[in-house]
Amino acid sequence: MATLSSALNYALSGLSVSGAQSALLSRNVSFAGEENYSRRTAEIITLPGGSASIGGYGRSMDKLLLDKLLEAAGSAAGRQVVFDALSRLGATVGDPQDDGSLAAMIGNLQQGLRTFEADPANNALGASAIEAARALADKLNQMSGEIVAVREEADKAMAASVERINTLLGQFKVVNDAVVRGSGTAADLGDSLDQRDSILKMLSEEVGIRVVTRPNNDISIYAEGGAVLFEGSPRSVTFATTANLLNGGAGNAVFVDGVPVTGPAAAMPVTSGKLAALATVRDETAVLLQRQADEAAAVLIRNFSESDQGGPPAGPDVAGLFIDSSGGPLPLPGQTPPGLASRLAINPLGDPAAGGNPMLLRDGGFGGSSYVYNSTGASSFQERITGLAQSFDVTVSFDPAAGLGSTASLKSFSIQSASWVEAQRQGAQQAAESAGAMKARAGESLLRVTGVNIDQEMAALLDLEKTYQASSKIISVIDAMLASLLDAVR
Amino acid sequence: MAVSQAELARAQVEVQTGRHYDMGLTLGAATGTAIGLRLQLSELEQTSDIAEQAGIRAGVTQSALQGLSQLATDFIAMLTGARGAVLGQPLARDAAQSAFESFASMMNVTFAGQHLFGGLNSDTPPINSYEGSTGAAAVSAAFFAQFGVAQSDPDVAAITGPDMQAFLDGPFADLFSQAGWAANWSQASGSNPLSRISPTQQVDASTNANAGFASKLAQAFTMIMALGEGNLNQSAFEAAVDTALALVGDAQLELGNEQSRIGIAQQRISAGVEAAHSRGFNVTRAIQALESVDPYEAAARVNTLMTQLEASYALTGRISRMSLLSYI
Numbered sequence A: 001m002a003t004l005s006s007a008l009n010y011a012l013s014g015l016s017v018s019g020a021q022s023a024l025l026s027r028n029v030s031f032a033g034e035e036n037y038s039r040r041t042a043e044i045i046t047l048p049g050g051s052a053s054i055g056g057y058g059r060s061m062d063k064l065l066l067d068k069l070l071e072a073a074g075s076a077a078g079r080q081v082v083f084d085a086l087s088r089l090g091a092t093v094g095d096p097q098d099d100g101s102l103a104a105m106i107g108n109l110q111q112g113l114r115t116f117e118a119d120p121a122n123n124a125l126g127a128s129a130i131e132a133a134r135a136l137a138d139k140l141n142q143m144s145g146e147i148v149a150v151r152e153e154a155d156k157a158m159a160a161s162v163e164r165i166n167t168l169l170g171q172f173k174v175v176n177d178a179v180v181r182g183s184g185t186a187a188d189l190g191d192s193l194d195q196r197d198s199i200l201k202m203l204s205e206e207v208g209i210r211v212v213t214r215p216n217n218d219i220s221i222y223a224e225g226g227a228v229l230f231e232g233s234p235r236s237v238t239f240a241t242t243a244n245l246l247n248g249g250a251g252n253a254v255f256v257d258g259v260p261v262t263g264p265a266a267a268m269p270v271t272s273g274k275l276a277a278l279a280t281v282r283d284e285t286a287v288l289l290q291r292q293a294d295e296a297a298a299v300l301i302r303n304f305s306e307s308d309q310g311g312p313p314a315g316p317d318v319a320g321l322f323i324d325s326s327g328g329p330l331p332l333p334g335q336t337p338p339g340l341a342s343r344l345a346i347n348p349l350g351d352p353a354a355g356g357n358p359m360l361l362r363d364g365g366f367g368g369s370s371y372v373y374n375s376t377g378a379s380s381f382q383e384r385i386t387g388l389a390q391s392f393d394v395t396v397s398f399d400p401a402a403g404l405g406s407t408a409s410l411k412s413f414s415i416q417s418a419s420w421v422e423a424q425r426q427g428a429q430q431a432a433e434s435a436g437a438m439k440a441r442a443g444e445s446l447l448r449v450t451g452v453n454i455d456q457e458m459a460a461l462l463d464l465e466k467t468y469q470a471s472s473k474i475i476s477v478i479d480a481m482l483a484s485l486l487d488a489v490r
Numbered sequence B: 001m002a003v004s005q006a007e008l009a010r011a012q013v014e015v016q017t018g019r020h021y022d023m024g025l026t027l028g029a030a031t032g033t034a035i036g037l038r039l040q041l042s043e044l045e046q047t048s049d050i051a052e053q054a055g056i057r058a059g060v061t062q063s064a065l066q067g068l069s070q071l072a073t074d075f076i077a078m079l080t081g082a083r084g085a086v087l088g089q090p091l092a093r094d095a096a097q098s099a100f101e102s103f104a105s106m107m108n109v110t111f112a113g114q115h116l117f118g119g120l121n122s123d124t125p126p127i128n129s130y131e132g133s134t135g136a137a138a139v140s141a142a143f144f145a146q147f148g149v150a151q152s153d154p155d156v157a158a159i160t161g162p163d164m165q166a167f168l169d170g171p172f173a174d175l176f177s178q179a180g181w182a183a184n185w186s187q188a189s190g191s192n193p194l195s196r197i198s199p200t201q202q203v204d205a206s207t208n209a210n211a212g213f214a215s216k217l218a219q220a221f222t223m224i225m226a227l228g229e230g231n232l233n234q235s236a237f238e239a240a241v242d243t244a245l246a247l248v249g250d251a252q253l254e255l256g257n258e259q260s261r262i263g264i265a266q267q268r269i270s271a272g273v274e275a276a277h278s279r280g281f282n283v284t285r286a287i288q289a290l291e292s293v294d295p296y297e298a299a300a301r302v303n304t305l306m307t308q309l310e311a312s313y314a315l316t317g318r319i320s321r322m323s324l325l326s327y328i
Helices: A002-030 A065-091 A103-120 A124-184 A190-206 A275-302 A383-391 A410-450 A454-489 B001-019 B024-082 B090-106 B133-146 B155-157 B161-176 B176-182 B212-226 B234-291 B297-320
Strands: A042-048 A051-060 A207-215 A218-223 A227-233 A321-324 A344-348 A396-399 A407-409 B195-198 B202-204
Touching: A002 A051, A042 A103, A065 A124, A065 A190, A065 A207, A065 B155, A103 A124, A103 A275, A103 A410, A103 B024, A103 B195, A124 A190, A124 A218, A124 A275, A124 B176, A190 A207, A190 A218, A190 A227, A190 A275, A190 B234, A207 B001, A207 B024, A218 B195, A227 B001, A275 A321, A275 A344, A275 A396, A275 A410, A407 A410, A410 B024, A454 B161, B001 B297, B024 B090, B024 B195, B024 B212, B024 B234, B090 B176, B090 B234, B133 B161, B133 B212, B161 B176, B161 B212, B161 B234, B176 B212, B202 B234, B212 B234
Parallel strands: none
Antiparallel strands: A042 A051, A207 A218, A218 A227, A321 A344, A396 A407, B195 B202
């Protein structure tokens, strides 16, 4: 009798175990498509007395693969940001076929001047050369505007990223606390662990992180470079948007616990993730392109400037067709004021649309009567126009800080600038593609360990079904045996 | 699958346009080369246009010079005939007058609104017609200062041949010296506009009214037309005719020199146009080599990608049907 009832107990515990297992299984199946869900397993133990029971829950995870994924996610997100920004900057160059680049505009102006040179008495040709000059000035303004827009957006995106980091760290604290409290108990921590890993994945896209696991499954997060982001409690990440990016200077840095982690002063610099990439775009890539545009504007102003034509020249050189619309002085080599490209304008004295005289281009005299080159007033005076048209091919000095060497002609400088942008963009695309592929592979590897395979679950279900059938069969057999026993004693 | 689709869209555009889908991304650092080549191409096209214009202009100048040369030849023939003829003087005078006017109108020929013989002063007619000009007044003044009578005075018959010769070689010649010419007759500039034949080369394919032939022709015409008004005695007339013949002869030589100088410039211009065309052809080929997609390769890529996509679609369909669920 006692053995019969203990057999019944075994069968019952089998039923409850397979019930719990199938509950777990159906949960696995229902989360099969969820990337951040790790497959759960039940650990079956034998209770004292011999019956089976669920002793705890396991969660498929591979710490190494997760670390790999976090690293890859940071670098992929960062490189994508750089590529996106360069694509916008590259749009200022455009397809060579469309002649929309700075170099093409410079070529246009040179050709306008050459046409004018062939027939210098023709007012209309002068006016059309001035139009080409205006298009060139507009191009530099627009390029500069685009660069500043890219920088400002990067600045705003940094602020958004910092806010997201803080939010994620706050959420992390809640989940991590739950994990620390629950570990060592039999509670099912799977959901909290899933959530914690998914926060880590999101965080790694914003900023490159290193994760260290401590006793009680507590996790500390360090930013790349060593700054502590989370250790028991989240550290404050702060950033103030930069007020003025027009002046070409670097923007504000991001601070973790008061220590800068981006920019030249960073003691523990972060190098991957969106945040670092945005800082690079804002303070390096875009700034370099801005310098190139500014240099081009400065050389334009200098090339078109006029010298005093008096017996002994009395006055200093003055700006000619191209001016700094803020009224700044003639920019000297190596002293280009930042943001000059955004202020480049056509001298209204020569602009027919503003009531000016386009013939000043032929005769000189933007700076007044002592700056007139055409002293005899000859209507086919070519010298000045020839000189101006030639100036684009004359080697002049450029600020090496613009990243394109120290001497070049304006034309070749602008061509190099286009090459520079597109080469950067090409490199960024290749980097972004390979980083994206790395991330995808790391994600797949991790998913192979943590993901749910429905076939596997179904096979397990068949197994469970059989176990359940067997247990039920045992119960019904015991029932029959007990019945016959009871019948016998009646 | 998404990658294949995007790649397919790119390849299709490449097949249609024959060029890379994203030029900057494909060329990278070579983008500058492509831009530079396109700049060079449009520069070459423009220089060849400008040079062609200059060639036409030089042609017009040549035919004007040819006209002047013809005028000189006719004048020599006329003078030679009139020298010893009865009533040679009034005949020569009328012929000289009309020759001066033809001369002035030929010198004032324009091309595209520009005076070809104006030098840099292309907006003013370089030579005025004789009547009422500064030059005419200067001639009268010089004549009166030398001989004490006006040109129209019948007393001019008293002027001897040697006296006339002295006047022609002295005060009269001064009126047509370089300084006298610029002061009394020509509004032209002595410098010529240059014509561009390549981005770096310019040639002088023009001449101007300050060149020697113009002053010599004018001097000869004026000499016959304005001195004495038909009343000179024969020896003075002959002195004038002989001097004029010598001057026109010189002018013809100089005209020939100018014509051959401009002819050489014309050759350089057409060589420049040719060079620009052939360089343009090479640059176009270089651009194509840089920017073009091999159409067969692109088409093959489209096919491969389509096959690949179809395969992935088929696989997706199969896999989605392949589940243990269907069998339990």
